[in-house]
Structure formats: C-alpha cells, structure tokens
Amino acid sequence: MNHYTKIKDISNLAETIKEAILLKMNPNEYSTLGKHKTLVMLFFNASLRTRLSTEKAAKNLGMEVMVLNVNDAWQLEFEDGAIMNANTSEHIKEAARVISQYADIIAVRAFPSLTDKQKDESEFVLNSFLKYATVPIINMESATAHPLQALADAITITELSNKPKPKVVLSWAPHPKALPQAVANSFVEMMQFMEVDFRITHPKGYELNPEITKNTPINYNQTDALKEADFVYVKNWSNYNDYGKILNQDPKWMMTKAKLGAAKFMHCLPVRRNVVVEDAVLDGDNSVVMSQANNRTYAAQIILKKILERQ
Ligand code: CP
Numbered sequence: 001m002n003h004y005t006k007i008k009d010i011s012n013l014a015e016t017i018k019e020a021i022l023l024k025m026n027p028n029e030y031s032t033l034g035k036h037k038t039l040v041m042l043f044f045n046a047s048l049r050t051r052l053s054t055e056k057a058a059k060n061l062g063m064e065v066m067v068l069n070v071n072d073a074w075q076l077e078f079e080d081g082a083i084m085n086a087n088t089s090e091h092i093k094e095a096a097r098v099i100s101q102y103a104d105i106i107a108v109r110a111f112p113s114l115t116d117k118q119k120d121e122s123e124f125v126l127n128s129f130l131k132y133a134t135v136p137i138i139n140m141e142s143a144t145a146h147p148l149q150a151l152a153d154a155i156t157i158t159e160l161s162n163k164p165k166p167k168v169v170l171s172w173a174p175h176p177k178a179l180p181q182a183v184a185n186s187f188v189e190m191m192q193f194m195e196v197d198f199r200i201t202h203p204k205g206y207e208l209n210p211e212i213t214k215n216t217p218i219n220y221n222q223t224d225a226l227k228e229a230d231f232v233y234v235k236n237w238s239n240y241n242d243y244g245k246i247l248n249q250d251p252k253w254m255m256t257k258a259k260l261g262a263a264k265f266m267h268c269l270p271v272r273r274n275v276v277v278e279d280a281v282l283d284g285d286n287s288v289v290m291s292q293a294n295n296r297t298y299a300a301q302i303i304l305k306k307i308l309e310r311q
Contacts, residue, residue, distance in 0.1 A: 001306035005126055005139040007147045007189050017158050020151070020295070020302040027060045027301065033308050034063030040103035041067045041140065044110040044125065049269060050140045050148065053296035054107060060301055061308065066102065078124050096132035105136050105307055112143035112180050114244030120144065136307045138300075141182055144209075149268050150186035151299035154194060156292045157231055160264060165195050166230035169263075171222060172202030173276040174249045175236035183268050184237045185212050192216065201225035203248045208240055222252075226259055231288075233266040234277055257281050264288045 001009060010016050023029065039058040043051065055065045070076070076095055077088035084091065099106055108129050112120035120143040129137050139147055157168065168191055170184060189212060191198040199217040200208070207218065219225035226232060234255045239245045255265065257280040265277065265287045273279055281287060 001136075001303065001310060003130065003137045004147060004303045004307065005130065005137060005142070006145055007150055007186060007193065009147075010151070013154070013193050016151070016302055016306075017155050019305075020155050020298040021159060023301050023305070024155075024295070024298045027298070030305055031060065031062045033305060034058065034061035036064075037062075037104040037308060037311070038064040038066060038102065039105050039107060039304070040099055041065065041107045042070050042099070042109070043067065043140075044070045044108070045141075047109055047140070049293050049296050050109060053293070054138075054140060054148070054300040057297050057300035057304055060297070061304055063104075063304070063308075078128050092128040093132050096129050097134060100134040103135050104311065105138060105304065106133055107138040107140045108142070109140040110142055112182070112244075114178050114180065114238055117243040136310075138303060138307070141180075143180065144182055144185055145189075146182045146186045146268070148296065148299050148303065149183055150190035151303070152292055152295040153187055153233070153266065153268070154190050155295040155299060156266070156288055157194070157196070159295075160288060160291065161230065163230060165197055167197040167228055168199075168231045168233065169225050169229045170198075170200045170233045170235065171226065171255065172200075172206055172253060173234045173236045173255060174251060174253050175246075175272065175276060176249065178238035178244050178246055179236050181208055181237040181240055184208055184235050187233055187235070188212055188216060199225055203250065203253065205241065205247060206237070206239060208237065223259070226261070226263070229261070229263040231266055232260055232263045234271075235267065236276060251275075254278060255281055257284060260286060262286070266292060269293055 058065045074089040077091045110125035126142040201219045201222045255277040
C-alpha cells in the first residue's frame, strides 16, 4: 500500500479485516517492522481516539511518533501562486517537503469548513500533502472521508456478526452543531464493499452525496428502516445539499432503547448523550462503541504495517 487516503486504497478488504483481527490477538508480533521509522501525525483539528489509537498502533510496530497540532505552527498557505502578504506564513510546498525529511509516513487530520462545498470537496489539504510530500500519507479524517474509522467499523461488524449477511442501518441523528459528512460517507462506502444488507435512514432533504450513496436504499421512515436490524450505526451529519446547514433538530430521530431493539448500537464517538442517543442505549449491553474504539488501533496498525512493508 502506498497511501491510505480512501477505502479503495485497500486492495483486498476481507483479507485486510482478517489480518487486523489476527494483529489484535498478537499486537506485538511485528514490533520491529517500524524500527528507526517515524510517523508524523498532523492535526488541524481536535481528536481523542484517532490520535491515541494511531500512536499506539505505530508504537506496536516499533515506530517513533511525532505529533504536531498544526495550529501551533506557522499558518499554512495552500493556494498555488498566492501572494502571501496576509495571514499565511509558510506554503504547503515547503512545509510538506520539510516534514517529509523528518517522517517516513505522514498522517493528516483536516476537517471541512462546511461553508465552501467546492473547496471542501477538493480535499485541498489532504491532496496538497499527497502532491508535495515525498512519503506515504494516511488520512486521519479529511473533509469528506474517515477511512480509518470505517475500517475499524468493518472489523467490529465482522467480529460481532453471527450471520452471513447481517442487516446494517445507518441512522441520522439530531445534533446542535454542524458536523461533517465524512464518517457517514466512509461508512456507506465501506458497507457497499461488505456482505451486508445495508440501508440508510434520515429525514427528507438530508441525502448524502449521491455519488457516494449510489444505489444504497434510503428510507425516510426510521421505524421501518430499523426493523430486524442487526447493527444500527447512528450518526449526525449537517445538510449536504444546503451545505453545512442544520435544517432539522427533531429529537424524534434520537436513538432509544425501544427503537434499537435487539440490534447492536454503533457510533464512532464522541457522542452527545440524550441528544444523539439516550443513556440507556450507551450504557446497555447492545452498545459496541467500546469495541469500535478499540478496533481503531488495529485498523491503524494493519494500514501502517502494509505501508511499512512497501518501504
Ligand atoms: N472517532 C474519531 O475519529 O474520534 P476522534 O475525533 O476523537 O479522533
């Protein structure tokens, strides 16, 4: 694997999930693979899970890890040909090449603005690192995708499913803040690659990018969509068509124990209790959010392993 910026960078998904589950059984098996190699993690935005699980994964492989909160560094310019006489102090052309001299792999987290759809969809931060860095790039959640989270979710479903083709539902939830579509996008793409009966439920008008959802069934009736579900992935996203807007905060879309039934509850975390999901679900036996968070380590580790094996 050269880079991991999107799910399609995985050449054999089923095999990769199997390998990640094996790594989980023996996380230190390849503890010298990354010896004398350095992972530099760049955060343009906050993180708890991604930061710690990716660092743990790298250390399990024997790597050194350096973390930079980019807001503590010089403000970066991404525009080609920019006259840099305002706030930006350093161009990505220099920054990416400089960081590449300190890193064997660079991982980047850069959320969307949610105000400029075209710019967000250009993935200019991630793609600038791909263009100007001279080492492999890992996406730790970009404007439109969170492929490490989706891989952890796929591992979790594979581990916990007792059916050849479980029913999986992605259910939109209300939220007081405008959130990106990235987690939902990557989960949809991941489910399209897996042997699952997958559908999406959300209020009318909350359609995700149709280039991502493709033919995935969408049901505007949440009760109907949840019937006989095995896994329910709950997630808010802000409006895609009226880009970045909050047009609905209907608490009826919150996940409750009654609605969940016997299904397993999934969420990437962090989650707002009693807004997105009620306490009884998160504190109940059907919640698998801790397994998802744990699997973030092995998702990151299998990706780092595959990249290191190419170096
Ligand atoms: N799920 C996830 O990416 O969590 P963090 O934002 O805390 O990294």
